[in-house]
Amino acid sequence: MDQYLGQVVMAIGFILAILGLYGLLSQKNMIKMILGFSIFTTGVNIIMVAIGYVKGGTAPILDAEGNAVAKFVDPVPQALVLTSIVIGLGVTAMMLAYVMKLYQDKKSLNINDYKDLKW
Amino acid sequence: MLTVLAAILGIAAVVGAYYAIHNEKLTAAIIASGIVGMVSSILFLLLAAPDVAMTEASIGSALTTAIFFFTLNKIRQTNG
Amino acid sequence: MDKKFMVALLVAAMAVILFPLFQSFEGGTQLSELGQYYTQNGVSDTGATNLVASVVVTYRGLDTLGEVTILFLAASIISFFLSVSKDDRIENRTVMSVTEILSTASQTLVPIIVLVGAYILVNGHLTPGGGFQGGAIIASGTLLMFLANPNHKLNHTIIHVIESTSGIAFVAIGVIGVLMMDGGFLSNKLFDLGTPGEVISAGAMPLINIFLGLKVGTELSNVLGIFVESQNEK
């Protein structure tokens, strides 16, 4: 019955990633750019988890006796996503810290105002 | 069933993301992005990934949103 | 041309590029080669019943070490340039009134959250969770604490000591693996694998999980703390 669960979630992931990318590239406000980035990484994470999904699978955790009770989903992408989430947080936090410092400098959140370096 | 639920959640996530990107009000945008995080956490549960769901809920949703708010707060403070 | 329209075009083109990937996905019909191996041999290899944990902590332990490092880097860098010198600090900032409910709730909630985090951390090799999740939940407790009392000061010395000790311990366990197991950096076979399903089992995994959780928890709290403290800058 849930034949297309994997595809649906993956589609959501792609849509979020593309939307996030759009936000990152189109918004002038740096905080919103970073929000876009954050959504982009969330989308990528969803894609990753969806890849590891197996139809009708359960979480890859064995019962107390250590026996596999059912069909498992792939544990590998899940492990990778854990890493990816943490990296996303680290990068986001650093970007925000940069923005805070930049704001103190010029009192502007507009990315267009930070073009001192060019050519 | 799960597929329908996922689709609904997906629509919520996409709307949230759209809102986060397009809303002029930063506070609302940040909350919307936090909601995207929450929704994705539930999606992870649906895909049988409780470990990931847990992490996403606490890190992707709570902590990230908090940091955004701290930043916003600081910026408002600097401004006024 | 409107900038946003152009960006939309770009993103659309990107979507076109990515589309074959989506199309190729069949919704998960069978496990991958690696996934199959882990489901069949994960328990006997590592002694843990949570396969995700065994992948995170053991099979791909180096990634996990790397990701701890990333958090460490982020915390170090942010503290490096957001750090507020003593002269610029407002000692007791008057904050927008924190509601009584939140403050009271947090006082009772924080210990519970930390406990839950600790539980998740210790049982990581058995049930969903592990060092990461536990650490993250502990950090959420810190967050709540900050929300309740924005003037709360983290004790940096203790944080640094816990952070460094757990980090070094993590690396040390890895090295012991190499020394004792000839070539297995971060191997969990330092101790007997025990009976799968028991708390004391899966070799070094619970130990690694504890250090991992402490490290992640302190690092995340540290990041939060820096952001909170930066609010106190004049």
Next chain:
Amino acid sequence: MVGPIYIIALALGLAFFLGFFGKSAKTLSVYLMLAGLAAMTCISGTWLSAFIDGSVSTQEIYTAGFKPPYSINLRMGLEEAAFTFIINLIGLLGGTYLFQTLKKAGNAAMSVFIILIMSLNVIVMTRDLFNLFVFVEIGSIATAGLILLDKESKALQAGLKYMIATGVISGLLLIGIIFAYSFVGNLNIDAIIGANLAGTTAGMVAAFLIVVVLVLELKPFPANGWGLDVYEAANPGVGALVSAAIGTASLFVLHKVLPMAGESFYPYIVAVGVITFVGSNLVGTQQKNANRLLGYSSIGQLGLVVAVIGLEPVLGTSFKFIAFALIINHVLAKAGLFWISGIIRKANISEWSVLRTKPALLISFLIFIFALIGFPPFPSFFGKYQLIMNLISSDNIGTAAFILIGSFAEGIYMFRWVGDALKNEVAEDATESLDCGKLNKVLPVLLMAVAVVAAGYLSIPFVDGAYSTYFIPLAFIMFIGLIDSFLPAVVKNVVSIAGMAYFTYVMYPIIEGDLMRSIFFGIFMIGGILTLIPGFAKKGKREGFYPAALLMYAGLATIITADNTFGFFFGWELMTAGSYFLIIRGKRSKAHAYSYMLFSVAGAYLILFGFGFAYQAIGSSLLEGLGEIKLLPTLAYTALAIGFMTKTASLGLHIWLPGAHGEAESDVSPMVSAVLLKAGVFGLMLLFLNMGDNGETILYVLGWVGAFTALMGNLSATFQEDAKRMLAYSSIGQLGYILFAISMMTTLGWLAGFTYVLNHFMFKSILFMVVGGIVVATGTHDLYRMGGLIKKMPLAFIAVMVAMITMAGLPPLSGFAGKWLFYNAVILKGWYIQGVIVFFAGTIAFMYAYKMLHSIFFGQLKDNHRNLKELSPAILIPAYILIAGIMYFSVFPQDVLQPINELLVSLNLGDTLTWAADGNATTVLSNWNGNAVMIIIVTTFALVLLYTMLITGKTKKLEQFNIAYSAERPFRPETTHYSHNMFAGLNKAIGFLVAPGITSFWNNVSTMVMDFAGMVRRIYSGNGQVYAGQIIVYIIVFYFIALGK
């Protein structure tokens, strides 16, 4: 041996451990960090040395005790050892260099630093795709942190742009990786490569994403604004890390992962690399900010290596050497330059003249720049040579051409920079900002300079035709360089002359029996010694002069003695570098030396290009290949001819010469004019002898070029008021004769050519020595400010007169022999119209010879010259030795010409001249006897002289200046000197022929290039968001070109 895993354990343990210190014990922390980096360097160093002696084989390191693909594995092989060693070494030296900065920044910064280096090690060693991603992220984040070391607003902006860009990139990388995993079921790189990922459309997209992202990590042009800003804004110590260490690691990763995309993807990587190399260097030509310029150069160099990586299937066994030579060269030179930049602390390259106050740094700077451009003896020279040879051999001619164009563009800004450093005024307060009191900043720079030379030496076994003997003169030059600052010029002059004499003695046996080479070798070596002698007249230390002069002569000698194209090119570039340093010594030489260098470098690349075809023909570097070219022979020969003609300053390629020769120091002009130009002639002769039937058209065209060069050169000379420029133009004209003569490809033509070569060497040496001496003595270049010097300097007058007679081709001196041979040759060849032009040019030569002689020695002595004395013996002695040479050649021409004639006959140029025993030379047209001509003319002159002396014995001598000027002191040139603007009428009539059309042509070319570069660099708008967008555009365009069907 210590396992490579300990690199990770050590670095991380240390980084976490530093956390214990909090904010205290910073000095101790820096030392701990350095100790850690040193230990890491040792670990990879011991592995490297073990791999080199072959005592170990490639090791796989399994983590977690499971075999791959079930766990992450690392690999330590020769390549990994070499790359991690470089990275760790740069880390160690870079950390040493940043000692004070890191200490000030605190323990967190040190942790970040050591983690960055550690992550690069893992990036190199890991064989797991996701692990690669994690450590690439660690590297990016650590870099983003180090950018902030200086906490400046610009650094903040650069850091944010960097984070946005890498954020987008890494997200896409993750998508690629996870799909690769889903298709292959595996994260092990080797397994993925083995699984033919690129076989399906979706798999290809995944592979494409992974590869393109790793390409983007290398900041390909033009999607690299974010990278450039980092270079500009970050502390130069960090710039060095980004360029050298991170760049190296990223290259290795690209190489490791590229096979995933399959064979068909390689050409696109080549294109990416070449576009980056050319584009980045082109845009760099507009840049004045030193650090940003280094950024452009870094990106360009990395692009070149990217191209080489893409060329792996083409380059075959040479691939590893070429790639490694280019990388090591880039790493050492670029790190050194960034570190120098941090010491100099001058943003604008025009202020780098302050380097001159620190000779050791200046020399290091020059070594780095010349290494980057690919001059010998640095590794990139070897790498580029082999690269071009292999490219053309494998029919990748366009790629080779673009790589050479990119190299040239790099030369444009690098040599401008060198010129600024060597010649710009040093502002008085310039040294205040210098930061070189600390040994930890200077020492790494010097180590890099030594290392890049050593790396060059180590490259020898890998290149076809490279011998360690080429380094012998270089060792001597280094010795001279070492004593340069301590000893007076006289001592160095003696040592140099002795060294050259010994070198000549040792090298002569190599070419003994080859008359053509012997003649040129004689000109270069004897000429070298003779032109060094006037240096005795100079006082002081003359720092830099002797290494430069010897470098040039070493190059010239190598050109002659080399039996292969590699040696020839090696010598050619040494000669170019040496002569550049000689020329730029002149007071007003900056611009001229610059244009000399640009023409020379362009010429050298054309030669290299041509040599590639010779290599293609016979599969080795031997010079014999020149005669065997079958692939595009006309293109190859034309490239070679134009390349050589940049040195002979033929029409169109001559604009550098008048200034370069005219403004050079008085004893440099004879070196570069009388001696150096012959290298081009030698090259042309070598080429002509090998062209065979393919060269007919080229020869015909060159005949015309030679004729017009002669006309233009001589005509320009007549209009000159600057004594040395007149001689310089005259050289252009004379070289035009030579080109014309040898283009005829007949015995008579070549005989005339050789006669001109010998004559020009002798008389131009004399003229430049003597006139140069006079210019120094009188303190002016202007002919009309001289006059009447015959009484003050009779010996100089005689020398100039003899030389002028030779030059003008008047009997009885040897110049006439050349003319006689020449006209016979022209008539026999049937090149009448060209012959007329050259004949006309010869007449004009007579005019400027007269003008010069007259202006300097006759007429009124200038008031301020009344105390002048005869020139120094140091000038006159070599001049008179050369006069003796002219005399000998004039009286006994057959002694020289007869053997040459035999040589030419043996070279199948035809047998049209016969020599009688009494020295009578006969062609089908006429005959000539040098001895007889000499006897007749000398007798006539003696009689006339005798008669004149008899009848003028009673004339009253009139002192100059005893005619009072009527109340007014004349000051304008025309009132003081009859010969001012002597040929105004001629100028009016045909002066348009030498209107500076060619100069303005080249000016237009350079303006166009600059404008284009200026336009292109507008894409670097400074907006971080736009940069991120450019990355996406880059990916899209790349995708639709490479995969869009």
